[in-house]
Amino acid sequence: xxxxTQTPKHxxxxxxxxxxxxCSPRSGDLSVYWYQQSLDQGLQFLIQYYNGEERAKGNxxxxxxxxxxxxxxxxxxxxxxxxxxxxxxxxxxxxxxxRSSYNEQFFGPGTRLTVL
Amino acid sequence: xAKTTQPNSMESNEEEPVHLPCNxxxxxxxxxIHWYRQLPSQGPEYVIHGLTSNVNxxxxxxxxxxxxxxxxxxxxxxxxxxxxxxYCILRDVENDMRFGAGTRLTVKx
Numbered sequence: 001x002x003x004x005t006q007t008p009k010h011x012x013x014x015x016x017x018x019x020x021x022x023c024s025p026r027s028g029d030l031s032v033y034w035y036q037q038s039l040d041q042g043l044q045f046l047i048q049y050y051n052g053e054e055r056a057k058g059n060x061x062x063x064x065x066x067x068x069x070x071x072x073x074x075x076x077x078x079x080x081x082x083x084x085x086x087x088x089x090x091x092x093x094x095x096x097x098x099r100s101s102y103n104e105q106f107f108g109p110g111t112r113l114t115v116l
Numbered sequence: 117x118a119k120t121t122q123p124n125s126m127e128s129n130e131e132e133p134v135h136l137p138c139n140x141x142x143x144x145x146x147x148x149i150h151w152y153r154q155l156p157s158q159g160p161e162y163v164i165h166g167l168t169s170n171v172n173x174x175x176x177x178x179x180x181x182x183x184x185x186x187x188x189x190x191x192x193x194x195x196x197x198x199x200x201x202x203y204c205i206l207r208d209v210e211n212d213m214r215f216g217a218g219t220r221l222t223v224k225x
Contacts, residue, residue, distance in 0.1 A: 002159065033212070043160070043203075043215035056212045090159045105152075105213065107159030 003027065004108035006091050012114045018079040021111045025072055025093030031055065032074040033094070033105060034066055038087035049074055081115045088112050120204045125220040128194045136189040136219055138204030143184050146208040151178065151189050153200040154218070160203065163189065199223045 003026035013019055025032050034046040036059075045058035049068035060066075063081075068074045078085060089112075092105040121139040128134040140149070151163040164171055164178045166187075171178040177190040191198055201218040 002161070004159075035215075042217055043154075045212050045214060048212055058212065058214075092159070104162040105160075107161065110159055 002106040002108060004091060004093050004106050006089075006108040006111050008111060009109070010112050010114075012116065013081060014116055015081055015083060017081050017115075018077065019081065019113065021076040021078070021089050021091075021113075023074045023076070023091030023093075023108060025074070025091075026106055029093035029095050029106070030072065031094045031096060031103075032068055032072070033092040034060075034074070034076050035090040035092065035107075036087045037090060037110075038084075041087075043090075046076070078113070083115050086113055086115045120206060120216050122202070122204055122216060122219045124217065125222065127222045127224060128191075128198075130196060130223055130225050131193050134191040134194045134198070134221065134223075136191075136202050136204075136221065137186065138188070139186045140204070140206055141185045143206055144208065147206040148208065149178065149180060149184075149187050150205045150207060150213070151176070152203045152205065152213075152215075153198075154203070155197075155200045160215075163202070194221075194223045196223050196225060 005024045007022045030051045033048045037043045046060040047066050048056040052068050063079050066076045088110045090110045092107045094103050094105045096103045150165040152160040154160045166178045179188045201220050203215050203218040
C-alpha cells in the first residue's frame with residue numbers, strides 16, 4: 001500500500017459525458033501527478049500540482065483539467081469523453097516539487113475509466 | 117528529452133539473478149537514472165536511482181557504465197513476485213518522469 005488513494009476504482013460512462021477522478025496523496029506529500037495509461041500509448045504524464053499550484057504539464061488534452069485543493073487532494077476532470085479516453089488513470093504523490101534528485105513518486109492503485 | 121531503450125521482454129528463472137539493460141546514449145550530465153516497476157494490476161513503484169556510481173538497496177542494484185550511456189538493473193534472486201514491467205527513466209532535477217515502453221520480465225518457477 002503506497003498511501004495514495006484514488007476513487008472511484010472503476011468508472012463506466014458514455015461518450016460526451018464528464019467525470020471527475022479523485023486522488024488523496026500520502027500524508028505530508030505536497031506534489032500530485034496524474035498519468036494516463038492506455039494499451040496503445042503506455043504510461044503518459046498528464047499534469048503535476050505542487051501545493052495547490054500547477055507545476056508542470058505533459059500530454060494533457062484541453063478537454064481535461066485538474067486542480068489541487070487546500071487539503072492537498074486533487075481532482076482530474078475529463079469532459080466531452082471519447083472512446084479513446086478509456087484508460088487507467090493513475091495519481092502519484094511526492095514530497096518535493098520536482099527540484100530534487102531524489103523525488104520518489106508513490107502511485108495510487110488507479111481508476112479504470114471505460115467510455116462506451 | 118533524453119531517450120532510453122530497453123528490450124521489450126526478458127525471461128528469468130526463479131531464484132536466479134536478472135540483469136535488465138537500459139541504453140541512454142543521449143544522457144546529459146544532469147540526468148539521473150531512475151527505475152520503476154509496475155506489477156500486474158498495480159501502479160508503478162520506485163525501485164532505485166543513481167547518477168554516476170553503482171547503487172544498492174534492499175530491492176536491487178544499479179550498475180552504471182563509466183560513460184553513463186547505459187545502465188543495468190540487477191535483481192539478485194528473482195522471485196515470482198518480481199514479474200513486472202520495468203521502466204528505465206532519465207530525469208534531471210527539473211524534469212517530470214516520462215515512461216517508455218519498459219521491459220516485461222517473466223519469472224519462471
